[in-house]
Amino acid sequence: MANMAPKKTAMPEQEPNVRNKNFKEVALGYTEEMAKEEATRCLHCKNKPCVSGCPVNVHIPEFIAKVAEGDFEGAYQEIALTNSLPAVCGRVCPQENQCEGKCVRGIKAEPVGVGRLERFVADWHMAHGSDKVEKPASNGHKVAIVGAGPAGLTCAGDLAKMGYQVTVYEAFHAAGGVLIYGIPEFRLPKAIVAKEVAKLEQLGVEIKTDMVIGKVDSVDELFEQGFEAVFIGSGAGLPSFMNIEGESLLGVYSANEYLTRINLMKAYKDGYDTPLAKSNKVAVIGGGNVAMDAARCAKRMGAETVYIVYRRSMEELPARAEEVHHAQEEGIIFKLLNNPVKILGDDQGRVCGMECVEMELGEPDASGRRRPIAKEGSNFTLDVDTVIMSIGTSPNPLIRTTTTGLEANKHGCLIAKENGATTKEGVYAGGDAVTGAATVILAMGAGKTAAQSIDEYIKSKC
Numbered sequence: 001m002a003n004m005a006p007k008k009t010a011m012p013e014q015e016p017n018v019r020n021k022n023f024k025e026v027a028l029g030y031t032e033e034m035a036k037e038e039a040t041r042c043l044h045c046k047n048k049p050c051v052s053g054c055p056v057n058v059h060i061p062e063f064i065a066k067v068a069e070g071d072f073e074g075a076y077q078e079i080a081l082t083n084s085l086p087a088v089c090g091r092v093c094p095q096e097n098q099c100e101g102k103c104v105r106g107i108k109a110e111p112v113g114v115g116r117l118e119r120f121v122a123d124w125h126m127a128h129g130s131d132k133v134e135k136p137a138s139n140g141h142k143v144a145i146v147g148a149g150p151a152g153l154t155c156a157g158d159l160a161k162m163g164y165q166v167t168v169y170e171a172f173h174a175a176g177g178v179l180i181y182g183i184p185e186f187r188l189p190k191a192i193v194a195k196e197v198a199k200l201e202q203l204g205v206e207i208k209t210d211m212v213i214g215k216v217d218s219v220d221e222l223f224e225q226g227f228e229a230v231f232i233g234s235g236a237g238l239p240s241f242m243n244i245e246g247e248s249l250l251g252v253y254s255a256n257e258y259l260t261r262i263n264l265m266k267a268y269k270d271g272y273d274t275p276l277a278k279s280n281k282v283a284v285i286g287g288g289n290v291a292m293d294a295a296r297c298a299k300r301m302g303a304e305t306v307y308i309v310y311r312r313s314m315e316e317l318p319a320r321a322e323e324v325h326h327a328q329e330e331g332i333i334f335k336l337l338n339n340p341v342k343i344l345g346d347d348q349g350r351v352c353g354m355e356c357v358e359m360e361l362g363e364p365d366a367s368g369r370r371r372p373i374a375k376e377g378s379n380f381t382l383d384v385d386t387v388i389m390s391i392g393t394s395p396n397p398l399i400r401t402t403t404t405g406l407e408a409n410k411h412g413c414l415i416a417k418e419n420g421a422t423t424k425e426g427v428y429a430g431g432d433a434v435t436g437a438a439t440v441i442l443a444m445g446a447g448k449t450a451a452q453s454i455d456e457y458i459k460s461k462c
Contacts, residue, residue, distance in 0.1 A: 171212045286309075
């Protein structure tokens with residue numbers, strides 16, 4: 001009989017005033033007993049609504065049933081049938097809007113903790129399961145992947161399992177994309193990503209780092225080298241700014257740059273001389289998950305006061321509820337219904353404050369959210385020495401401008417069909433390079449879809 005407890009089994013966490021001074025994981029994970037207890041809350045619905053909410057179609061009821069039985073390795077193998085990065089998804093997926101959002105238990109109580117269980121299973125496998133992955137027999141065909149982020153890694157893994165010789169070209173010096181340069185250590189440890197990448201390499205995936213496609217080689221040149229198809233999963237790493245006075249001052253960062261300096265350049269580790277200004281009072285502009293990450297990192301880097309400055313109200317805040325809750329617990333101050341109009345500088349060209357204006361919400365705009373309107377005469381100055389812009393990103397134009405026949409929309413995103421096919425034959429794309437900044441799991445779903453399409457495309461040419 002199902003466990004009808006109305007709330008999820010609680011996840012142990014570091015205390016807020018301890019964790020906001022370190023980069024260790026906030027959530028500590030389930031014990032075996034906790035995992036089995038949570039798994040018994042699943043009703044095992046006949047029509048499996050939770051699976052319909054998962055972009056990579058994880059066999060959710062089946063793996064949860066195995067957790068309830070204590071067959072944790074069997075649960076992992078069930079997840080691995082469709083998901084190449086389970087330890088990642090269990091930590092960073094917005095389950096509340098996907099699998100858990102479809103859970104029947106969520107109608108009258110809290111949904112089953114699918115994400116927590118997936119994380120537990122993946123971690124249990126890493127600690128107790130076999131590291132050996134059997135390399136499939138080669139089918140004699142070659143595919144190139146541009147970008148070693150969630151879309152590219154998923155596409156590479158699925159193609160490798162089909163027997164393709166896959167080469168991944170990554171611009172940075174390490175594979176993982178946004179998983180390592182964008183998501184902080186306290187949400188997703190780099191070691192977890194490295195282990196997931198290592199499994200793909202065991203499948204035969206070759207990863208070439210420090211390879212900027214569009215500079216070192218073009219997509220056209222990859223075809224000349226014998227690749228029969230190319231998948232572009234290069235993300236959306238070009239930051240947006242507000243175009244207000246003072247954005248060129250010292251102490252103004254894009255969230256991408258700030259997080260990359262901390263994550264990829266290891267500013268969070270003792271002994272690394274990473275170029276990052278010492279901040280005492282920080283304002284992060286924006287209300288998404290990236291803004292939460294930047295604000296929480298700033299606090300851990302020693303800032304005494306950290307603000308989230310967002311022009312709408314808490315109801316419109318796009319970040320995950322869990323991330324907002326954690327940020328509030330850690331002492332981040334939310335300055336809602338406020339918007340910057342000018343960044344102030346001292347005589348040395350450094351940030352010394354930010355002029356803001358109060359906002360009120362009007363009628364809904366094209367996005368369906370109420371339009372923020374500035375209140376006349378409400379300007380005030382916020383005392384800060386660092387400003388981090390987290391108002392969105394777009395794809396870098398390098399690849400599309402160096403590839404013949406590859407078209408993009410007005411936002412710079414590659415145009416692709418539902419199956420991932422772009423306007424250039426043999427070239428497929430997915431993830432943020434197509435959608436603009438979105439979630440890890442949606443990028444993985446796009447990589448998975450493209451892998452199937454590439455397989456069909458190459459077979460049609462044989």
